[in-house]
Amino acid sequence: MAEETPAPKKERVKKKYPMPEQDPKERIHNFNEVPLGQDAETVIKEAERCLQCKRSEKRKICVDGCPVGIDIPAFIRKVKEGDFEGGIKIIKQYNALPAVCGRVCPYENQCEGYCVVGKLKENQPVGIGRMERFLADWEREKGMAKPELPPRKGKKVAVVGAGPAGLTVASDLAKRGYDVTIFEALHAPGGVLIYGIPEFRLPKAIVWAEVEYIRSLGVKLVFDAVVGKTIKMQEIAQEFDAIFVGTGAGLPKWMNIPGENLNGILSANEFLTRTNLMKSYMFPEFDTPNRIGMRVATIGGGNVAMDCARTALRLGAEESWIIYRRSDAELPARREEVHHAKEEGVKFQLLTAPVKYTGDETGYVKKMECCKMRLGEPDASGRCRPIVCEGENFVLDVDIVNIAIGQSPNPIVPQTTPELKTTRWGTIVVDEWQRTSMKGVFAAGDIATGDATVILAMGGGKKAAEGIDRYLSQNEPWPAKEVFDKISSH
Secondary structure: OOOOOOOOOOOOOOOOOOOOEOOHHHHOOOOOOOEOOOOHHHHHHHHOOOOOOOOOOOOOOHHHHOOOOOOHHHHHHHHHOOOHHHHHHHHHOOOOOHHHHHHHOOHHHOHHHHOOHHHOOOOOOOOHHHHHHHHHHHHHHHOOOOOOOOOOOOOEEEEEOOOHHHHHHHHHHHHOOOEEEEEOOOOOOOOHHHHOOOOOOOOHHHHHHHHHHHHOOOOEEEOOOOEOOOEOHHHHHHHOOEEEEOOOOOEEOOOOOOOOOOEOEEEHHHHHHHHHOOOHHHOOOOOOOOOOOOEEEEEOOOHHHHHHHHHHHHOOOOEEEEEOOOOHHHOOOOHHHHHHHHHHOOEEEOOEEEEEEEEOOOOEEEEEEEEEEEEEEEOOOOOEEEEEOOOOOEEEEOOEEEEOOOEEOOOHHHHHOOOOOEOOOOOEOOOOOOEOOOOOEEEOOHHHHOOOOHHHHHHHHHHHHHHHHHHHHHOOOOOOHHHHHHHHHO
């Protein structure tokens, strides 16, 4: 009897399956989403690339890189089986905003950065973010199922801020049986998701759908409530059993150089808020125009800077420049965002920093004097420190300048709540359970860490929700004031 020939070993696909995208020449004339999403057949094939690694003391895997701790191998296994409903259920045990995270997470530095497949020679990591996006979109199109909720505990929690951290806390606590009310300063929920990230990167409809899911958990939303102004923290404390503060980092940073107060020089926050929340990208249907000149310069090299530069082109700028003081290798923006910006025609003036602005007789900026830089030894950030090249200044013609060099924590709640201890950077001091120096008050996200990513804010929110549950269910004693003094001294 002839021996059976063994089936040939299936060769592992080394590269991610591609993501279809809008053509750059078309997309610079619209605000539609750039990546178009993968189909079911493609994500199943992508799932087959996963090795289903197990954690060990010696080996970290994708889960270790996820700030909200999603069981990634488990949901990928469901995708491989074609069980999309099972996959999204696993994700939503950990993450209330999967459609958002599947679009804006820097997964290349997080879950995919830990992927064992990506560490093999000539391999790219498994496309975890793309699969998460697919599952969230699949569920939204199918109709999101309302989860079963536990009995109410009779405890009330106030959440200050409807950004990523606040929405995460609200979702997690509602699932644990708490009555949650979110107080939001703006007239729409989402925080930076709605006012800071352009439509072509994160459509508003995606955010609204995620928020509606959180509302379906019984979470209440109160808009136009500027806590610290229209209502004090002390008043909220009288009505609620615990408070979470997630007011983010909405205070722009400036360079404080001559001419920076000229008209036409905007913070990235103002420029993107006018575009996103006030819908100037739909002008003239929405009569909130942004003044866009022929030459727009954006100062900075992060994701926000890329958003500003790409938005300027879509609003009609003939030239859009990124001015960054280090080289391409040090750009803090996601490589995908840099790639998209270059495809769309954004010009990069690297190793350059502005030193002075001059304007015309009407007070509008017209010229920007810049200095050339060279890279020295690494600084505290690990990146090479930029050093001014003396005698090599030059001038650029500009009509609009967007300053995108970072943001500081929103100061309203700390300034109006003396019970909250803060650091010299304006962040609220928290312990390992996100507790603050004010009893019953927790904080996370950018207000506690400083300017960071959406997913890191969500990770802090999950930790805070756990801390709030411990506080309200176990009656743990609150840390002494000296604990927070010690934390702030570090």
